[in-house]
Amino acid sequence: MEATRLFGALALLALVAAVGLALGGPPGFGLMAGLAGVWFACAALTVLDPRRGATATALFAAADSAYLLQHKWAASGPSICNVDAVINCDAVNASEASLAFGVPITLFGLAFYLGLALAAQLAGPLPTGASNAKNARFDQVNVLFGVFNVAYSAYLAWQSTQIGAVCVVCVSMYAANALLLWGGWSALRRQGVGLLEEVEGLPTSTPLVSVTVTFLLLTAVGASAWSARSPVSILTTAPAATAGAAPAPPPPPEAIAAVYHLPAGPVTPPSDEPILGAAEPKVVVLEYADYACPHCAHASKEIPDLVRRFPDIQVRFRAFPLTAACNPALERDNGPERCFAALAAHCAGVQGKFWEMNHLLFINQPNFTPPDLTLLANQVGLDATAWQTCMNAPESIRSIQEDAVSGDQAGLQGTPTFFVWGLFPDQWIQIEGGVEVLSDLLTAHRSGQPLPPPPPAPPPAAQ
Numbered sequence: 001m002e003a004t005r006l007f008g009a010l011a012l013l014a015l016v017a018a019v020g021l022a023l024g025g026p027p028g029f030g031l032m033a034g035l036a037g038v039w040f041a042c043a044a045l046t047v048l049d050p051r052r053g054a055t056a057t058a059l060f061a062a063a064d065s066a067y068l069l070q071h072k073w074a075a076s077g078p079s080i081c082n083v084d085a086v087i088n089c090d091a092v093n094a095s096e097a098s099l100a101f102g103v104p105i106t107l108f109g110l111a112f113y114l115g116l117a118l119a120a121q122l123a124g125p126l127p128t129g130a131s132n133a134k135n136a137r138f139d140q141v142n143v144l145f146g147v148f149n150v151a152y153s154a155y156l157a158w159q160s161t162q163i164g165a166v167c168v169v170c171v172s173m174y175a176a177n178a179l180l181l182w183g184g185w186s187a188l189r190r191q192g193v194g195l196l197e198e199v200e201g202l203p204t205s206t207p208l209v210s211v212t213v214t215f216l217l218l219t220a221v222g223a224s225a226w227s228a229r230s231p232v233s234i235l236t237t238a239p240a241a242t243a244g245a246a247p248a249p250p251p252p253p254e255a256i257a258a259v260y261h262l263p264a265g266p267v268t269p270p271s272d273e274p275i276l277g278a279a280e281p282k283v284v285v286l287e288y289a290d291y292a293c294p295h296c297a298h299a300s301k302e303i304p305d306l307v308r309r310f311p312d313i314q315v316r317f318r319a320f321p322l323t324a325a326c327n328p329a330l331e332r333d334n335g336p337e338r339c340f341a342a343l344a345a346h347c348a349g350v351q352g353k354f355w356e357m358n359h360l361l362f363i364n365q366p367n368f369t370p371p372d373l374t375l376l377a378n379q380v381g382l383d384a385t386a387w388q389t390c391m392n393a394p395e396s397i398r399s400i401q402e403d404a405v406s407g408d409q410a411g412l413q414g415t416p417t418f419f420v421w422g423l424f425p426d427q428w429i430q431i432e433g434g435v436e437v438l439s440d441l442l443t444a445h446r447s448g449q450p451l452p453p454p455p456p457a458p459p460p461a462a463q
Contacts, residue, residue, distance in 0.1 A: 007044035011037050028083035028168070035064075035172040043179055050187035054142055054180060055120040061176035062113035064169045068093050069106035073226070081168045082364070086375060090363035092167035097159040105156075107222040108215075109173065112149075115214030116142065116180070119207040126187055136193040138207040139184045143195055145211070146181030153177050163379045259437045260420070260429045264411025264457035267419050267428040273316040274345075274354040277307040281314035283422035283442065288320040288407045290415045291341035292334075295434065297362040299416045302435040310442050317358065318403040319345065320415055326400050329408030337368035340391075342400045344373045347390035348380055356380045411457060429454045 014037030018030050038060055046053025071079055072093055081089040098104060123138035153174035160166055188195060202208060270284060287303070289296035303315055319342035324330040326339035341361050348357030360376045361368070377387050390396050410419065411430070418431040418438055423445050431438050445451060 003047045004044050007040050007047060011040035011044060013037075014040055026083070028081060028087060031081055032168050035168065039172060039175050039179065042176070046179060046183040046186075049126065050183045050190070051120050051123055051126050051138065053183050054138075055117050057176050057179050057183070058113045058117040058120065061173050061180075062110055062117065064173045064176070065106040065109035065113060068167075068169055069104055069110055072098065072104050072106065079169075084364075084367050084372060086165060087168060088165045088364060089167040089169055091163060091165035091360060091379060092160055092170060094359065094363065095159065095163050097156060103219075103223045103226055107226065108219060111215045111218035111222065112145070112211065114218065115211035116145070118214055119210040122206055122210055126190070136188055136191050136197075137202065137205040139187040139191070139193070140195060140197075140199075140202060141205070141207040141211060142180055142184030143188065146177060146184055149177040150174075150181050164375050165379060259432050259441060260454055261432065261457050262454045263419060263428055263430045265409045267410045267421075268406040270316050273318055274349050274358070275314055275316055276303065276355060277314040278312050279314075281422070282312040283310070283314070283420060283445075285313055285315045285438065286318065286419040286421070286428075287315060288318050288403075288412055288415055288417045288419075290320055290322045290338055291345070291361045291368065292338050292366050293322065293415045294365070296416045297365055299435050300358065300362045306435055306439055306442075309439070310446070313442065317354075318407060319400055320404050320407045320412060320417075321400065322415065326397060327404040327408075328401055329404055329412075337366065339397070339400065340370065340373055341368040343391050343396055344368075344376065344387075346396055346399055347387050348377065348382055350390050351382050351386065353380050353382060357382075423451060424454060427454065430457065 014033050018032075018034035018037055020030075042053060042057040042060055045056050068079075068089065071090075079089040079093070081087070092098065093106075098106070100108065119138055119141065126135075156170065157174060160170070267286065270286060273286075287299070289299070307313060307315060321327050321338035321342050322330065323332070323334035323336070323338045325333050325336045326342070345354055345357045345361060348354050357376065357380050360379060364372065364376065373391075374384070374388075377384060407417070410428075416434065418434075419428050420431060420438070420441075421428050423429060423441070431441065441451075
């Protein structure tokens with residue numbers, strides 16, 4: 001009972017701290033305190049009643065898995081657990097270690113934890129003074145899975161050290177795994193049952209069958225859904241078309257009549273920009289973006305899927321920092337951080353890792369101080385000395401300025417802006433809208449639907 005009171009008191013203190021930090025503390029620290037509070041509450045319940053504690057802990061871990069899975073699935077803005085370049089769930093959730101067999105590991109986690117919670121409920125309360133192994137089947141199953149889960153948690157924690165980032169939601173799942181293992185082992189000791197006692201009956205026991213069936217059903221459904229909608233990774237530079245995928249119906253002519261026009265000025269022909277997509281494209285998409293722009297971050301998550309669905313297009317990227325610190329086209333100085341981010345991506349591209357850095361920059365908005373960027377460079381795996389030399393080189397900032405000037409000459413009024421070549425003979429057009437509008441236009445073009453001639457650019461005030 002003393003342990004229960006201790007964990008309960010810690011849970012209460014952590015939850016009170018979570019409320020205070022959420023109202024006036026540093027970003028993300030309220031969430032950390034809240035996760036700690038829930039864990040302490042689960043620990044208190046585990047001491048009081050191991051079966052109910054296992055249920056609560058499994059549901060806590062399932063909620064963590066569900067959040068990370070949903071965020072990876074929807075790719076909608078930064079995670080709530082992003083604090084800086086180090087405490088950053090998105091950096092971990094976007095790493096190679098976040099996938100197993102091409103499927104998010106959080107899907108496997110969600111399916112397992114829900115199965116374990118179901119098994120704990122079916123097992124019922126812990127018998128008092130019972131020593132029959134049949135009463136301890138759930139605890140045996142919990143411990144056996146717990147050993148694997150804790151070992152895998154240690155592996156994932158090591159992976160986090162390799163990329164230089166920490167996911168606090170992931171850490172709360174690691175802690176939940178440790179609590180499940182400890183609770184199961186404590187329950188076996190309380191009943192006086194060995195881990196492998198009467199092991200021959202374990203494969204057909206209700207707890208193991210419940211966990212296995214739930215896990216297989218949910219992962220089968222989830223993996224099928226993921227494969228059907230999963231976009232190509234932003235790190236993929238040569239995506240392939242989806243075999244057998246039915247083309248989307250083209251939008252009606254009236255829906256595309258006003259989504260493009262001629263640029264307000266000349267578009268500088270592509271030269272050495274970073275490329276995503278076809279090596280010999282039929283259509284070239286030239287994007288101008290600012291790394292601190294939220295709409296640009298959203299577009300960056302949609303572009304890989306666009307390239308997957310239209311394998312004959314090529315996307316090229318040019319930086320247009322929205323600050324006079326490195327953009328001669330602007331008068332307002334919004335600070336140098338946007339310039340630092342553009343330089344970081346440019347210098348990563350010199351080492352052949354532009355798209356990796358591009359991805360991390362967008363999910364780390366707006367943490368673009370030099371120390372933040374150095375951490376991102378380490379996560380990408382760059383030669384730190386060469387990258388830093390490039391960051392300080394005059395020709396690097398000149399490259400950023402030249403891209404910005406070319407955007408101004410073409411008539412940019414904001415970011416992101418897309419110019420397209422290949423839909424009309426010898427003409428660039430500018431898209432009015434984001435990636436979804438661009439997708440509709442490409443669908444209409446692919447269907448052979450005649451496209452109305454591009455009208456002149458509207459006056460700047462109308463853009």
